[in-house]
Amino acid sequence: MSRTIYVLNGPNLNLLGQRQPEIYGYDTLDTVAENCRKAAAPGYAIRLEQSNHEGQIIDWIHEARGDGAAIVINPGAFTHTSVAILDALNAFEGPVFEVHISNVHKRESFRHHSYVSLRAEGVIAGLGIEGYEAAVRRVCSLLGPA
Numbered sequence: 001m002s003r004t005i006y007v008l009n010g011p012n013l014n015l016l017g018q019r020q021p022e023i024y025g026y027d028t029l030d031t032v033a034e035n036c037r038k039a040a041a042p043g044y045a046i047r048l049e050q051s052n053h054e055g056q057i058i059d060w061i062h063e064a065r066g067d068g069a070a071i072v073i074n075p076g077a078f079t080h081t082s083v084a085i086l087d088a089l090n091a092f093e094g095p096v097f098e099v100h101i102s103n104v105h106k107r108e109s110f111r112h113h114s115y116v117s118l119r120a121e122g123v124i125a126g127l128g129i130e131g132y133e134a135a136v137r138r139v140c141s142l143l144g145p146a
Contacts, residue, residue: 009049039140
């Protein structure tokens with residue numbers, strides 16, 4: 001069984017650390033990747049990806065069907081719009097955790113609805129980039145020792 005955790009990031013997260021730091025902070029996706037690797041239990045690998053393109057994210061979810069033990073996903077704005085990402089996640093058999101750096105429920109009302117939440121075992125919002133680490137630790141706990 002694969003012990004790779006896919007950490008997938010949607011649109012504009014390539015600008016993490018630069019875009020609206022008052023909301024998203026100053027850490028970058030490189031820091032997220034490093035912290036996820038540290039949070040993972042021994043024997044687990046982290047594969048962090050980011051795309052501004054919905055189809056690419058769907059392709060990684062499909063790839064995870066064969067190569068992934070779990071998916072941690074911050075879909076960005078696709079959270080609120082993408083039935084296609086939901087459908088792809090529904091075809092994945094492992095655990096899925098949804099992460100948001102900000103507390104989306106404290107923001108604009110359109111951000112309060114998530115298609116991804118319909119599939120996710122858990123949703124972590126408002127913990128900053130530490131939400132990714134919490135999701136990785138939970139995945140490792142659910143799946144057990146590698």
